[in-house]
Amino acid sequence: MRRKIIAGNWKMNKTIVEAQALARAIKDKVGNVTAPVVLVCPPFTALTETAMLLKDSEIQLGGQNMHEAESGAFTGEISSEMLLTSGCAYVILGHSERREFFSESDKLVNAKTIKALEAGLIPIVCVGETLDQRESGDMKKVIEEQVTGSLDSLSESDMKKTVIAYEPVWAIGTGKTASPEQAEEVHVHIRTILAEKYGRETAEVVSILYGGSVKASNADGLFCKNNIDGALIGGASLKADEFSAVVNAMESAGG
Numbered sequence: 570m571r572r573k574i575i576a577g578n579w580k581m582n583k584t585i586v587e588a589q590a591l592a593r594a595i596k597d598k599v600g601n602v603t604a605p606v607v608l609v610c611p612p613f614t615a616l617t618e619t620a621m622l623l624k625d626s627e628i629q630l631g632g633q634n635m636h637e638a639e640s641g642a643f644t645g646e647i648s649s650e651m652l653l654t655s656g657c658a659y660v661i662l663g664h665s666e667r668r669e670f671f672s673e674s675d676k677l678v679n680a681k682t683i684k685a686l687e688a689g690l691i692p693i694v695c696v697g698e699t700l701d702q703r704e705s706g707d708m709k710k711v712i713e714e715q716v717t718g719s720l721d722s723l724s725e726s727d728m729k730k731t732v733i734a735y736e737p738v739w740a741i742g743t744g745k746t747a748s749p750e751q752a753e754e755v756h757v758h759i760r761t762i763l764a765e766k767y768g769r770e771t772a773e774v775v776s777i778l779y780g781g782s783v784k785a786s787n788a789d790g791l792f793c794k795n796n797i798d799g800a801l802i803g804g805a806s807l808k809a810d811e812f813s814a815v816v817n818a819m820e821s822a823g824g
């Protein structure tokens with residue numbers, strides 16, 4: 570049975586005090602939920618205080634990005650060890666906003682993924698096509714390039730630990746969600762790519778999350794699909810009620 574995960578990506582939102590209030594509200598609602606894994610990814614500045622607040626709950630903490638080097642002269646960056654010692658178990662890598670605004674390539678995402686795994690963090694590696702790529706019929710090719718490039722040279726055991734998030738760029742923050750059928754089609758495509766490289770047994774244990782305007786009202790439809798193992802949520806993760814309702818939808822779908 571694959572691990573189901575509901576992850577909140579708070580992006581560049583929430584001061585420390587605001588993050589504490591949001592974490593407290595989420596903890597009150599779903600702090601005891603173990604299936605699915607409930608994960609929040611606050612900005613770096615709020616990691617430590619959020620970790621302290623969540624320590625007597627089941628909620629996990631993640632970073633939104635990290636550098637691929639161990640340490641050194643990389644002004645403004647954060648390392649895997651810094652995330653780990655701030656309480657993180659997960660890290661989001663290759664989010665489309667990192668790819669678009671910070672020019673992150675598959676090669677760079679691959680280096681970060683390898684470093685995260687080496688450090689003991691669980692990487693959530695994001696892939697997804699733009700609207701142009703979908704409309705020009707290139708969606709499958711783009712996804713294949715991103716999956717194989719971002720996960721290049723991972724061992725079978727590292728692959729099993731890695732989480733993939735399919736996030737169509739045209740659905741992020743736009744209010745447009747991929748239909749459950751559109752999302753399922755891409756998740757099956759990703760699992761097939763993994764099966765070709767690692768074999769069916771490995772492909773079957775990798776959790777593949779969907780992301781793109783997920784909220785309480787569309788969660789049920791997505792979570793009843795066989796290959797959708799949870800969600801990576803932006804906007805709706807900033808509202809405790811909405812985020813918790815998505816967690817509850819995953820619980821009802823079989824956690």
Ligand code: PEP
Nearest residue numbers: 741742780781782803804
């Ligand atoms: C995201 O940024 O990962 C995301 C899916 O955002 P939203 O839920 O707001 O579309």
